[in-house]
Amino acid sequence: MTPRSSDRPFLSLTAIGKSFGGVRALDDVSLDVSAGEIHCLAGENGSGKSTLIKVIAGVHRPDRGSIAIAGQPVASLTPISAVRQGVQVIYQDLSLFPNLTVAENLAINSLVEHRRTLVRWRDVRRTAEHALERLRVSIDLDRLVGDLPIAEKQLVAIARALLQDARLIVLDEPTTALTGVEVDALFALVRDLQQRGVAILFVTHKMREMLQAADRFTVLRNGRVVESGPAAEFDEARLTHAMTGRAIGETRFDGRVDASAPPRLRIRDLTGPILRGVTFDVRPGEIVGLTGLLGAGQGELAARVAGLETSGTGEIAVDGAPLPACTVRAAARAGIGYVPEDRLREGLFLDRSIADNANASSLRALTTGLRLLSTRRMRSQADRWIHDLGVKAPSIDAPVRQLSGGNQQRVVLARVLATRPKVLVLNGPTVGVDVGAKEEIHATIRQLAAGGLAVLIVSDDLPELVQSCSRVLVFRHGRVTAELGAAALTGDALQEQLSAAH
């Protein structure tokens, strides 16, 4: 990698400060991004990364500090002027138009930019096709974006930004839902852009991606820059330490599973649109990972267990009792808790308080006589889980919208755990969660498992699977093609199985 950084940075931020009410999200932050540089912005959840990005995009106006683009000081940046100056942002919450098709979403920027009044649909399609081709993915152009799975939404958002002749592309956690192949394609593209002199600023919580791609690191902690420098000076330990202020050791699943115990979750011969006769058991205390390429069946399996996907045959039983019906409520009543993949759309009530969100699935258990809700019990339950999962928030009455991405993810987890499930199905449980917190969430899950919970984790994060699971099932074309457990469960072995599945 030979960064062709010119001397003058394309983007230069000086002493930026930004507060929300009493919360100081950014404090004296300075940052330069040069043309042809891949700059990684790292930091824990809530450290201010997304806020900084929104300042760059002109969404938030900083309280203090100055911004210069291509050497020119910019007095006040708006989203439109930022785009005009060549800044393209892929936001953490994607901000696509769910009611428009893929093609329309992809073309919207150029439509707006050229101020066309009449739309030429043939052009729209051609632009859209071209954009997806560059990412080497195929998505039906006529589908509504709102109906796409989160991974494809992410790809659409990326493709849309790449379409513009951007001079700076900002990616806020662009890869959370993507599997290895797509991530590789994305980074290949990013390097290609870098060669052409485009500046890249990106945020990710996946250590491997950071170390692989970045030329330069800037680490934020509590809204301040704690370290900044060329990538050569950083390794995993140093990054982790800079972000969290402490060293984090790798731990592994160490619980013992009683092989003679009756299975908590029994899956027999599940067949559906993708699945082809999948059978396995999960015993109390076991954490089983499910992985595979996008659409290989692991997602559908999770959806079946959670009662989301209703078509198909086969049996799912909890503690020996088959689920009476294939609905979300039947699954919940049987003790199955589900943490969805797309937290913004499926997991959260963004404008409601943290307490309302945490209690949402267990309201009926919080009523007193006269069937009125007990305010005291609602608060204490919310307090407890928020505390146990380490959600950083000013108060449990704050709307979830104001939390940083990783803290939002923990609120979803809190809601599910508050129902005291017997079986926990986690679809990407630590998506967008920082290294330190990942460790804490894994520890919580292991602790819950030790208490007799059966856990299914759907994930593409191989280190996460290796660390947390007692065994991992690899899916391919709707079947389980490999099972790795105990000593056989290593990152390399998993990688090998996944490439074989390709």
Added chain:
Amino acid sequence: MTGSRLPVGAALVNRVLGGGILGRTPFARLVVFTVAVFVSMTLLVGSDRFLTTANFQSIAFQLPELALLSFAMMLSMLTGGIDLSVVSVANLSSIVAAMTMVHVLRGPAGAGGDAIAIAAGVGAGVCTGLACGLVNGCAVAFVRVPSILVTLGTLQLFTGLALVLTGGQAIIGLPDSFQWLGNGTLLAVPVPLWLCAAGAAVMAVVINRTAFGVEARLVGTNPIAAWFAALPVRSVLVRTYVTTALVSSVTGLLMVSRANSAKADYGSSYLLQSILVVVLAGVDPAGGSARVAGVGLAVFALELLSSGFGMMRLTSFATELAWGAFLLLVMVINSVLERRGK
């Protein structure tokens, strides 16, 4: 950040309302607006005429009907829907109630049967409301037609039924003692106002303190997440529309009693007015919010306006115009202040 990016007029509004504690929440702003209406009506009409017991008595009799219908409207908006059939449910219920009363009075129970007639009529009216609510609720929850379409349809359906039942005529000859409900007083306070206060209290408790209320709020905020969270989405929707219809049918009974007759097209202007009130109260039509006190205050402000206009001998058209202007003014000011808050 100041309002430097706002136009001059907005900046002025900002200056006047922005700094003080009164500008902070939508409810506080509504209080300011109501006081402003009160003061300006007193000045325009003259305090000797406006600030009289008689005027406030008449407002107290007028206000409950619109207030109750607005509570019903608010509840439907809480779940992210809308119930356009509130007034037609009120009328259909009141017609069924009135016909039942008249029928019982003419029947063997005879002259001594006022109490029986009223009980039967109220029972029949409320049951009609219940049935209407079930139709709305089931269509929204199970057939998954958007509530605006469902209730637009049932608005026509229920009004049509009422017309068929009555042939468009008013039903008269109700038991005399039934008039107490709409015209009587209890402890010097009009009975309708008691009813309205009770409605507000029940509504506040249901929305804030029951699992149903919180679930309705969550469904209104994000129906997809509600489904993923295993909330009883359908049952919440059915119960919402049943409750709105029950409130509407009670309002219908109030309307019959006050007019001492029932007709298929009474109170049709209430529909748009109740939407206006709810929006004025600061309820987000997209769902997830409800403000009982705000709705009460908004109705009061509008009634002050209309009684003041009535005393100035302006036509009811002028009142409508003033209401519309008031709504626009409030929304503009709210949106200016909200933008400033960003």
